[in-house]
Amino acid sequence: FDPNPNGGVVAVALTPDSRYLATLSALPVQTLAIWNWTIDGDVPVCSADLKQEFGIQSFIYFDPTDINHLVTNSESQVLFYNWEENSMKYYAPPLTDRDFNKPVGRYSQSLFQIGIARALTATSLGNLVVWDNNRPLSKIMDVNQSADKKPLKIIKVHDKGISVLTNTDNYIVIGDTAGHVKFFDQGLRLIYWYQDFHSGPCTAISFAYNAEFLTVPNEGSKYPSDATKQAKPFVVRDFIVGTAIAVYCSLVTDGSKMKIIHREHDAAVHAVDCHPRLPIVAIGSYSGLLKLWNYRTKEVIASRMFEKSHIQCVAFDPKGFLIAVGCTNGVVYLVDSVALLNQINDSFKYAYDAITHITFSHNSTYFATADEGFTITVYKRQRKEGRNPYIWHGRYRSHYKPIKDLLFDIHLDTNEPKLLSMGEDRMLIEYDLHHSGKTNNHVVP
The missing domain is CATH 2.130.10.10 (YVTN repeat-like/Quinoprotein amine dehydrogenase)
Known part of the structure; x- marks a missing residue:
């Protein structure tokens, strides 16, 4: 399976059911293609050529609740897509420092929020850009996803640059250049954070898959307390953090046990x-x-x-x-x-x-x-x-x-x-x- 034999691939993503694969080519004129790789991997289901003015798109994310919507971003432009069989449309909402009278920073990663038609993009200045459907403002929050979006607001969530943006269960997870991992709810309220890795800037966070995982702690467990007034046990899946200095850390959340599981050379x-x-x-x-x-x-x-x-x-x-x-x-x-x-x-x-x-x-x-x-x-x-x-x-x-x-x-x-x-x-x-x-x-x- 070679989706881009002429120039290689710069980013890939799978739908939650692993049926469809999205690829971004590494050619000067990039192509985003959707592949039904389980049936026929030679011809994409649909594709779109991207303008060079959008920069090198280097990240892809499918909406987990609607796989017909996805988002990509470069350091300077976020693109939202809506695709079906043999057709794909995308939108490039503009955003500058003057729009909200504050610096935006360079984009790193993006995701869709769960349960609402909003998306988030992390930046190098510790900001989260909130994108909403491009429609008149209303007190009723839209739940129908649309690729036509506009920037709604910019939220400062950290002093350091955000290098990883992902989610697990109902939490939004942020990894930053200081090596910290923070968990937010869907209202972007801080719930818990880990800051004792000391292993360099985060570049990847991956959570363990467990079909029987429950957010209710077992008797005798040692989960830490979250940052809410109730100080409830913060029950989250075990996860692995990859860093910019070629270190992989494993964290067992029950007891907050961290260990380095792999280390490689990150210098000459x-x-x-x-x-x-x-x-x-x-x-x-x-x-x-x-x-x-x-x-x-x-x-x-x-x-x-x-x-x-x-x-x-x-x-x-x-x-x-x-x-x-x-x-x-x-x-x-x-x-x-x-x-x-x-x-x-x-x-x-x-x-x-x-x-x-x-x-x-x-x-x-x-x-x-x-x-x-x-x-x-x-x-x-x-x-x-x-x-x-x-x-x-x-x-x-x-x-x-x-x-x-x-x-x-x-x-x-x-x-x-x-x-x-x-x-x-x-x-x-x-x-x-x-x-x-x-x-x-x-x-x-």
């Missing part, structure tokens, strides 16, 4: 190294996330977040027991290769510049780092029980341009490791790792 990956014996690769990024990935089973073995750190390079030791992690702030961590737990009491912090290279000697007696300060640092293994497995051995600045490679070789006569570095200054330098002098620095060229 600069560090990759393979396990010397097993089909495992270590991946580190500027988000501070280090993951161990089994490339045969396609599974994540372990992951760890290094807070406020950008991982620049990683290296396994020759036996694959340890991983050295170098960061852009000059810090070096030493962790095990199973659970990524610290193997030293504290991190090594001898460099003031980003760590660019890490390498181990063939017998794991030494490991060395190079940094952007044109300096190499060597650490030596100690085998005393209860102490750090490696200690500082020496540090030397022998280049005047960036170091491009760092490696350990072997002395052929003694089988002892030797360290070499290559710089942009075209200098290949071998280091004496057993220097004895007046200082504790045992590393010299």
Whole structure:
């Protein structure tokens, strides 16, 4: 099934019964098409070409009570549609900052309210734009849906931008750029909010499907109290929140139990190294996330977040027991290769510049780092029980341009490791790792 083979798809949506599929093409002149994909997916039921002046429409939402109405929006224009077999009409109601004498903001997502003929659109300024049928004002609220709408009012519901707008049961749900999730009734009165995710701006909210779900709490349940005067138990479905920093959080509402169920890199990956014996690769990024990935089973073995750190390079030791992690702030961590737990009491912090290279000697007696300060640092293994497995051995600045490679070789006569570095200054330098002098620095060229 390929609805737009020439340009791809920018947004999709299914009707509540999953019979019809709506797609927005990614071509310069966008097409909204409705597909009865369960019967014949080759030809759309109906479609409409959209004007380029409406911007790139990137969100679709079907009216859950009347699937013949739907809404799409770009950052600057909201469109309302009415479709039937072989025909589709749409309306583009105008709205500017001058209409209500307040800034509107950029549109993010839209939905239809339940039980009334109104729609809502969230904006980047924390506003909700309320759309109503384009008819003379009346005290009687219209319940017959129409695609011909006009802006009725703008309601400020949050100080931060609203990035997600959805609903569950009879609640309107908002996710914002601060990572908060708020629940409103159909009158847009705040009922409850969750604000302890600390996982970045919301990009998606999905509620669990349970056909037997009841809004009446069971005996012994631990649902929080809502924000009404009665302080009734706030019973809502469990849900998952996706965020802009590639984190998925699961929240069990009975007891408000939150946990991170998946985390991915949300910044550039600069560090990759393979396990010397097993089909495992270590991946580190500027988000501070280090993951161990089994490339045969396609599974994540372990992951760890290094807070406020950008991982620049990683290296396994020759036996694959340890991983050295170098960061852009000059810090070096030493962790095990199973659970990524610290193997030293504290991190090594001898460099003031980003760590660019890490390498181990063939017998794991030494490991060395190079940094952007044109300096190499060597650490030596100690085998005393209860102490750090490696200690500082020496540090030397022998280049005047960036170091491009760092490696350990072997002395052929003694089988002892030797360290070499290559710089942009075209200098290949071998280091004496057993220097004895007046200082504790045992590393010299």
